Amino acid sequence: MSAPSAQRPSARQHTPKVSEREARQVAEDARERDWHKPSFAKELFLGRFRLDLIHPHPLPAGEDVRRGEEFLARLREFCDSRVDGALIEREAKIPDEVVNGLKELGALGMKIDVKYGGLGLTQVYYNKALALVGSASPAIGALLSAHQSIGVPQPLKTFGSQEQKDTFLPRLARTDISAFLLTEPDVGSDPARLATSAVPDGSDYVLDGVKLWTTNGVVADLLVVMARVPKSEGHKGGITAFVVEADSPGITVENRNAFMGLRGLENGVTRFHQVRVPAANRIGPEGAGLKIALTTLNTGRLSLPAMCVGSGKWCLKIAREWSAVREQWGRPVARHEAVGSKISFIAATTFALEAVVDLASQMADENRNDIRIEAALAKLLGSEMGCLMADELVQIRGGRGFETADSLAARGERAVPAEQMLRDMRINRIFEGSTEIMHLLIAREAVDAHLKVAGDIIDPDKPLSAKAKAGANAAGFYARWLPKLVAGPGQLPGTYAEFNPAGHADLSNHLRYVERSSRKLARSTFYAMSRWQGRMETKQGFLGRIVDIGAELFAMSAACVRAELLRTGDDHGREAYQLADAFCHQSRVRVEELFTRLWSNTDELDRRVVEGVLSGTYTWLEEGIIDPSGEGPWIADATPGPSTRDNVHRPIR
Numbered sequence: 008m009s010a011p012s013a014q015r016p017s018a019r020q021h022t023p024k025v026s027e028r029e030a031r032q033v034a035e036d037a038r039e040r041d042w043h044k045p046s047f048a049k050e051l052f053l054g055r056f057r058l059d060l061i062h063p064h065p066l067p068a069g070e071d072v073r074r075g076e077e078f079l080a081r082l083r084e085f086c087d088s089r090v091d092g093a094l095i096e097r098e099a100k101i102p103d104e105v106v107n108g109l110k111e112l113g114a115l116g117m118k119i120d121v122k123y124g125g126l127g128l129t130q131v132y133y134n135k136a137l138a139l140v141g142s143a144s145p146a147i148g149a150l151l152s153a154h155q156s157i158g159v160p161q162p163l164k165t166f167g168s169q170e171q172k173d174t175f176l177p178r179l180a181r182t183d184i185s186a187f188l189l190t191e192p193d194v195g196s197d198p199a200r201l202a203t204s205a206v207p208d209g210s211d212y213v214l215d216g217v218k219l220w221t222t223n224g225v226v227a228d229l230l231v232v233m234a235r236v237p238k239s240e241g242h243k244g245g246i247t248a249f250v251v252e253a254d255s256p257g258i259t260v261e262n263r264n265a266f267m268g269l270r271g272l273e274n275g276v277t278r279f280h281q282v283r284v285p286a287a288n289r290i291g292p293e294g295a296g297l298k299i300a301l302t303t304l305n306t307g308r309l310s311l312p313a314m315c316v317g318s319g320k321w322c323l324k325i326a327r328e329w330s331a332v333r334e335q336w337g338r339p340v341a342r343h344e345a346v347g348s349k350i351s352f353i354a355a356t357t358f359a360l361e362a363v364v365d366l367a368s369q370m371a372d373e374n375r376n377d378i379r380i381e382a383a384l385a386k387l388l389g390s391e392m393g394c395l396m397a398d399e400l401v402q403i404r405g406g407r408g409f410e411t412a413d414s415l416a417a418r419g420e421r422a423v424p425a426e427q428m429l430r431d432m433r434i435n436r437i438f439e440g441s442t443e444i445m446h447l448l449i450a451r452e453a454v455d456a457h458l459k460v461a462g463d464i465i466d467p468d469k470p471l472s473a474k475a476k477a478g479a480n481a482a483g484f485y486a487r488w489l490p491k492l493v494a495g496p497g498q499l500p501g502t503y504a505e506f507n508p509a510g511h512a513d514l515s516n517h518l519r520y521v522e523r524s525s526r527k528l529a530r531s532t533f534y535a536m537s538r539w540q541g542r543m544e545t546k547q548g549f550l551g552r553i554v555d556i557g558a559e560l561f562a563m564s565a566a567c568v569r570a571e572l573l574r575t576g577d578d579h580g581r582e583a584y585q586l587a588d589a590f591c592h593q594s595r596v597r598v599e600e601l602f603t604r605l606w607s608n609t610d611e612l613d614r615r616v617v618e619g620v621l622s623g624t625y626t627w628l629e630e631g632i633i634d635p636s637g638e639g640p641w642i643a644d645a646t647p648g649p650s651t652r653d654n655v656h657r658p659i660r
Contacts, residue, residue: 097413165303262652359562
């Protein structure tokens with residue numbers, strides 16, 4: 008028997024103890040190191056503006072468009088007639104009949120190939136579907152995204168055996184909901200400390216451990232679980248991925264978690280105790296689990312910004328309708344500059360975000376480019392800008408923005424869930440890699456070329472011979488690279504002339520700005536590496552600003568390319584040019600501020616203040632309040648053993 012929970016040791020005692028260097032090495036070993044295909048964003052960080060990689064804008068095949076539009080029409084009709092977002096918000100639950108209706112519609116299999124019973128939609132149309140259904144109910148969008156973007160279908164599609172695909176994909180396309188289980192009570196973005204174990208036993212593995220924040224875990228039929236296989240004779244060991252039947256003996260969903268937003272989310276705590284999983288259910292070899300997870304997220308991350316695009320469109324619609332009706336000082340509030348600037352921001356940013364998501368999605372469909380950085384930038388930009396747009400809508404609505412939709416309706420006004428949108432959007436800055444983690448992840452990829460040629464120089468574990476060899480390689484690389492950062496086409500007035508058509512806003516000047524800024528960004532990165540060398544990885548404030556600049560430059564490029572696509576297709580071209588022009592001007596203001604803050608900031612002062620906070624120097628500042636927090640440990644107990652709680656798992660049939 009297990010000890011009572013109150014007497015169990017802390018979860019930290021069951022988490023592997025690893026040094027900072029060991030933790031970084033685990034993450035480094037899991038990342039995809041080679042670049043076999045070109046990457047627009049990677050080149051951008053290196054000071055090379057490869058417009059040819061994204062322009063002309065890639066387009067989907069006609070058959071893909073036909074199938075995608077047909078499904079969007081069916082999905083729209085379903086959402087209009089059978090989805091009550093307000094009901095889901097009130098009851099904090101998606102009705103079973105709605106989930107079953109989505110199954111009948113084929114929504115569980117949007118990304119699954121038709122030969123397995125799925126719809127076989129492209130990434131472009133999958134994202135459009137998520138934006139649509141997410142606008143009806145963000146909780147439904149999260150359910151479908153967690154199932155297909157990071158759940159069982161995506162890892163199987165890329166890494167699964169044919170037998171696994173034949174066995175599981177037909178179920179996942181029509182009836183079975185899946186969940187992705189990586190996070191643990193004391194393990195977030197640091198997988199080196201993963202504690203859930205999978206011990207080989209004959210033709211099975213035996214799983215023990217606790218997983219936290221398992222989106223879809225409460226209702227899931229199939230799970231993809233990351234667990235640590237101990238190294239032994241005949242077993243390489245390491246973090247490994249498994250497909251697990253959610254109703255297997257020994258699995259207990261101990262709690263359905265509740266959040267400030269996404270109230271219909273079926274997110275729980277899942278305990279594994281002596282759960283037997285056939286070796287045939289292992290995805291890929293032992294030790295490949297983290298690589299599988301990260302590769303899955305490369306494309307899976309596009310689903311989140313897709314839903315941010317949907318929220319931006321809704322924010323724009325409400326801002327337009329409300330601001331034309333509400334009057335202050337004799338004219339509609341939209342005509343006042345203080346409010347009008349917010350509306351302009353929402354409109355321009357929504358256009359740019361859609362451009363980023365559509366471009367990255369189409370590149371993913373064509374599989375010509377490596378989009379790991381583009382997808383990460385889309386997630387970063389979408390989550391940050393999505394929250395800002397929702398916040399600005401609340402501000403535009405004033406007191407009504409803070410009031411709930413039910414309260415508005417009760418007193419006879421239109422039930423606009425602006426405050427719900429703000430709450431629902433907030434998690435996006437944390438989901439699938441927090442903003443801070445995304446900064447580090449993207450920064451690592453952005454400086455990859457530098458580390459390949461000069462990494463051994465700053466590695467304390469490398470011998471002098473390796474450092475000398477790296478020094479010679481670096482000298483050759485930088486001798487060729489640095490001169491190219493001095494001048495470029497961005498300094499020639501006539502460059503990118505096709506983006507300055509008669510009768511339209513001039514976007515060519517923005518592309519020239521992107522080209523110049525790309526070279527400046529690369530120079531700044533090189534200077535920082537020269538200055539800080541091995542300490543570069545600790546300069547997270549600097550790295551975050553480098554990444555944010557790159558995100559803005561990518562968005563500007565995507566916005567301009569999309570505007571030109573719409574112009575040549577005679578589809579709102581003039582208006583698209585206006586929106587792209589507005590976004591680029593707004594973005595340039597942010598970029599200039601970020602460039603200034605690379606070298607003029609409070610990072611060092613902030614570090615000293617943090618040291619004071621942690622040492623208790625400022626505890627006097629906390630006096631004069633009542634802490635409403637309850638009792639209990641900061642991190643819940645995750646001691647392996649049988650569950651002492653009721654199983655709240657409820658598969659939907």
